[in-house]
Amino acid sequence: xxxxxxxxxxxxxxxxxxxxxxxxxxxxxxxxxxxxxxxxxxxxxxxxxxxxxxxxxxxxxxxxxxxxxxxxxxxxxxxxxxxxxxxxxxxxxxxxxxxxxxxxxxxxxxxxxxxxxxxxxxxxxxxxxxxxxxxxxxxxxxxxxxxxxxxxxxxxxxxxxxxxxxxxxxxxxxxxxxxxxxxxxxxxxxxxxxxxxxxxxxxxxxxxxxxxxxxxxxxxxxxxxxxxxxxxxxxxxxxxxxxxxxxxxxxxxxxxxxxxxxxxxxxxxxxxxxxxxxxxxxxxxxxxxxxxxxxxxxxxxxxxxxxxxxxx
Numbered sequence: 001x002x003x004x005x006x007x008x009x010x011x012x013x014x015x016x017x018x019x020x021x022x023x024x025x026x027x028x029x030x031x032x033x034x035x036x037x038x039x040x041x042x043x044x045x046x047x048x049x050x051x052x053x054x055x056x057x058x059x060x061x062x063x064x065x066x067x068x069x070x071x072x073x074x075x076x077x078x079x080x081x082x083x084x085x086x087x088x089x090x091x092x093x094x095x096x097x098x099x100x101x102x103x104x105x106x107x108x109x110x111x112x113x114x115x116x117x118x119x120x121x122x123x124x125x126x127x128x129x130x131x132x133x134x135x136x137x138x139x140x141x142x143x144x145x146x147x148x149x150x151x152x153x154x155x156x157x158x159x160x161x162x163x164x165x166x167x168x169x170x171x172x173x174x175x176x177x178x179x180x181x182x183x184x185x186x187x188x189x190x191x192x193x194x195x196x197x198x199x200x201x202x203x204x205x206x207x208x209x210x211x212x213x214x215x216x217x218x219x220x221x222x223x224x225x226x227x228x229x230x231x232x233x234x235x236x237x238x239x240x241x242x243x244x245x246x247x248x249x250x251x252x253x254x255x256x257x258x259x260x261x262x263x264x265x266x267x268x269x270x271x272x273x274x275x276x277x278x279x280x281x282x283x284x285x286x287x288x289x290x291x292x293x294x295x296x297x298x299x300x301x302x303x304x305x306x307x308x309x310x311x312x
Contacts (some may be wrong), residue, residue: 006297007044009062011053016282020179022049024293033060046296050288051076060085066296072276073200073225075294079308081093087252087306088292090285092145094276099149100222101231103157106133106191106246108269109219139179141205142196143172145167146223150193151176162188164197186213190222198225208233219245221270223275226252238267251273 006027010017011034021029032038033233035054049056056078058241060067066086069077074089107113110131116169138154140147140163151161154176164185171178179185182205186192193216197200206220207230215222220243222229231252235245249267251262254273262270306312 007041008046008293009044009059010048010049011059011167012048012050012162016072017286019283020286020290020293023290024297027293038062039176046293047093051243057081063114066302068292070289072285073198074306075311081312082308084256086286087299087303087308088155088304090288090300090308093284093288095145095149096284097278097281098146098275099153099250100278101303102150102193102221102223103153105163105221106138106154106219109191109245109247110136128310133191136160136190137162137188139185139192140164140176141182141185141192141228142166142192142224143176144195144197147193147195150195152244182210183213186218187215188217189218191219194222194224195222196224196228198227199311203229204228205283206230208236211237211242214242216242218242219244219246220246222246223249226250226254235261235265238265240297241267243267245269284296 007031008020009030010029011032014029014031017029027299029043030044032042033055034052038055038058043063045063045066045153047067048070049059049067050070051060056291057213060081066088067082069089072094073090074093087251104278110133112130116128116130127191133154134157137160140151140161143151143163143165147163147309151163151173160177161175162179162185163171164179164182194206196205204285205228214237220234234243234246238246245267248262249271250273251270256262262268290301295302
């Protein structure tokens with residue numbers, strides 16, 4: 001195998017990606033800057049980068065045949081300069097922490113946490129009107145890695161799980177029902193989780209018409225991207241009570257400006273895009289790259305390549 005095929009150009013710090021060379025013998029990590037000129041001697045077939053690299057167009061001209069982006073969301077990736085190169089990302093690497101976050105928000109909504117904690121004697125002891133997850137319906141918009149991990153956890157709680165997926169392929173789990181269309185899913189979901197990629201097709205997928213089709217009192221959870229939800233339509237649905245609660249780890253724009261209504265709305269629980277976080281989360285982002293690196297060096301097809309035309 002020629003030497004360039006084992007050279008990995010990367011603007012990422014050695015502390016982040018050093019174990020690549022440790023786990024895959026014979027490869028060489030070549031550090032390049034994330035912006036500005038790249039040294040002329042920096043050549044390699046593989047580029048391990050992020051969507052934040054400003055000199056991406058120059059980097060791919062250094063003999064690169066395969067690009068991997070260290071992250072799961074690629075809506076800001078410069079697809080126009082990929083050409084015929086292979087493109088992969090760390091899709092699904094954050095499925096465990098994000099699915100745990102989703103279950104936490106659903107349990108918090110059902111069990112009225114934290115508002116049910118007490119700090120003084122209540123009017124009545126052992127009196128409450130709490131909900132549960134058992135027997136409730138979870139609707140998943142998207143059932144990739146995150147959606148699938150969420151489905152498995154929800155099934156363990158005795159929930160009915162329904163999903164909508166972009167491609168007409170069978171359900172990845174026999175216990176997960178596939179909805180016939182978006183309105184079908186919206187009308188049956190007690191908890192609705194947005195787990196779809198951000199593309200031109202999904203921008204404002206949940207608009208005023210979609211909110212009108214949702215089951216009254218639905219709990220909406222978004223761990224995908226803020227632009228999938230029309231936030232003006234969401235505000236109307238929250239104000240009317242049609243959506244009882246929105247648990248949002250993403251919003252549009254990010255960071256959200258000071259004074260935005262999402263910070264203070266009584267039916268919104270907002271977190272600053274942290275659902276991916278758990279011990280070792282940065283290491284998990286490398287796992288898909290290392291798995292595909294072994295395949296690339298062996299001349300085997302890469303797993304789960306990005307569909308550049310679809311944007312995901």
